[in-house]
Amino acid sequence: MDERRAHQRFVCDLRARLLLPDGREIDGQAIDLSISGICVDTHEAVEPRTLVEFRVWAVLADRETAEIVMPGRIVWSTPVEGHVQLGAAFDRDMDNRSWARLDVLLQFLAGTLADSQRL
Secondary structure (H helix, E strand, O other): OOOOOOOOOEEEEEEEEEEOOOOOEEEEEEEEEOOOEEEEEEOOOOOOOOEEEEEEEOEOOOOEOOOEEEEEEEEEEEEEOOEEEEEEEEOOOOOHHHHHHHHHHHHHHHOOOOOHHHO
C-alpha cells in the first residue's frame, strides 16, 4: 500500500460509469477501490477538480450487481498506453446507503464477505 494513502485500496475489475456536470457519461473499468476513492481506466480524460458521480457495479458469474452511486471529485488524470486513468476522492457527504453498499463491496473484494448475495 502506498504510504501516503490513509485507506487500503483493493485491486478490482468492476464496471464504472462517470456522470459529468455537463451531462456526458463516460464508461470505464474501476481498477482499484477504497473507502475514500477510486481509480478508473477509461478512454477520455477528465480535468482534475471536476465533480463526478460514479456508478459502479460488479459482473458476477450468475448476475450483475446493482449500481453503487458515489459522488466524488477527480484528483488526477494520467494517460497510460492509449487509455486514461482517473483517480478520484469520494465526497464525504455521500448518503448512508452508498457508504453501506461500498463497505459491503470492499468486504467482498477483501475476501471477507461470506454471502455474495449481499452485493
